[in-house]
Amino acid sequence: MAAGKRVSALQMLGDFADNTSAHGVRKLHAKSHWLFKVIWLLLLLCATGNILMQVWQLINQYQRRPVTTKTTIHSRSLEFPTVTLCNLNPFKYSKIQNQQFPMETLRRFSKSLNISLEQFGGTPQTGLARVDPDAANDTQDDYYTDEPSEFSVSQFLTEAPEEFRMETLLGLAETSDIQLLAQPISELLVSCTFAGSPCSHSEFSWTYDLDYMNCFQFPRDNRTRSLDVYSAGQLFGLSLILNVDQKEYVPFVTPSAGIRVAVHEYDSPPNLMQKGLTAPPGFETSIGIRPTVRIHQPDPYGNCEIDNPYGDIQTCERSCLEDLIEIECECSRRIDNPEFGICLWRFEGRHCYCMFQ
Structure with missing residues (x-):
């Protein structure tokens, strides 16, 4: 060029x-x-x-940003989960007989069902708190009626336990007295073994549940024993013999006897209503579980929080519902909420009704 x-x-x-x-x-x-x-x-x-x-x-x-699921099987020890136990009877019948409000409620139930309270543990007529008839008429609910055509058994079984629990809470000076009316763990627990070694009621802690009220959890927070499980099977898990003390069941408001059990992740709510199991008395009940660990990627792959206090979606939704009710209705069922007093709530249509303590 x-x-x-x-x-x-x-x-x-x-x-x-x-x-x-x-x-x-x-x-x-x-x-x-x-x-x-x-x-x-x-x-x-x-x-x-x-x-x-x-x-x-x-x-x-x-x-x-597609996600690849990788399944890996490991053979290693696992930490034993938390076991929550609740007697279906929240209060001992002998301990509420000196409480004015719950006993008056039971008398109204007895009148509605035309069943005498005398056949349930021999309710004494002396030593009970004096009942004001006018106050009893003021607290009469619409669904307690003398008209047989308007009486609904299903509605009674749904609403009667809630009213009785509220009336019991109204008679307590402190919310801490809820535990005093329940069956203690020392009476509930007859025998306990964990991984082949004996355990005692001191390894259980009391907890309050929104639906079953008085419950106990194993293990407690300040545990001393190791909870690592190296093998599956009944001999390597938690084995309990429990006494529900059925003669102490409150009439009308506790239609069935047994224990409500929930097995959940440590330091997470048990969600007994949706994910619990009922163990009937007089039978052996075996519960086997298989842990599933899901690790969700954070942003930008998703909006999952790393520190999530809930073990599953249902428990998270239940907690969100309680938060919304507290905001909309100014009513709470949580005894550890200092902003609101204890109350029981129910929805009718889009309106919520609360009975306050």
């Missing part, structure tokens, strides 16, 4: 086509016949379109 001589753009493109590694472009320029040029042009355009399509698919796949 002579110095200072300008090269045309067409000649530069021809030199590029002759020396490029893209074979389709080189063939397109080298062929002299127009038919071969058209064929190589079509092949070049098809190849280029295929490349662009694959690049576009890869970009879309990357932006979707």
Whole structure:
């Protein structure tokens, strides 16, 4: 090439086509016949379109941030979960007989059902708190009626336990007295073994549940023994013999006897109403579990929180419901909420009704 001589753009493109590694472009320029040029042009355009399509698919796949699930089976020790036990009878019948409000409620139930209280443990007529008849008439609910046609057994079994629990809470000076009316763990627990070693009632802690009130959890927070489990089976788990003390069941409001059991992750709410199991008295009940660990990726792959206090979606939804009720109704069932007093609530349509302590 002579110095200072300008090269045309067409000649530069021809030199590029002759020396490029893209074979389709080189063939397109080298062929002299127009038919071969058209064929190589079509092949070049098809190849280029295929490349662009694959690049576009890869970009879309990357932006979707797909998740790959990897399942791995490990043979190692596992930490034993928390076991929550609740007697279906929240209060001992002998301990509430000196409480004015709950006993008056039971008398109204007895009148509605036309069943005498005398046949339930021999309710004494002396030593009871004096009942005000006018106050009893003021607290009469609409669904307690002397008209048989308006009486609903299913509605009674649903609403009577809630009213009785509320009347019992009304008679307590402190919310801490709830535990004093219940069956203690020393009476409930007859025998206890864990991983082949004996355990005692001191390894259980008392907890309050929104639905079953007085419950006990194993193990307690300040435990001393190791809870690592190396093998599956009944001999390596928790084995209990329990005494529900059925003669102490409160009439009318506790239609069934047994223990409500929930097995859940340590330091998480038990959610006994939705995920609990009922163990009837007089039978052996075996509960086997298999842990499933899910690790969710944080942002930008999702909006999961790393520190989640809930063990499952249902427990989280239940806690959110309680939070919304406290905001909308200014009413709470939680005894550890200092902003609201203890109350029981129920919904009728879109309105909530609360009975306060």
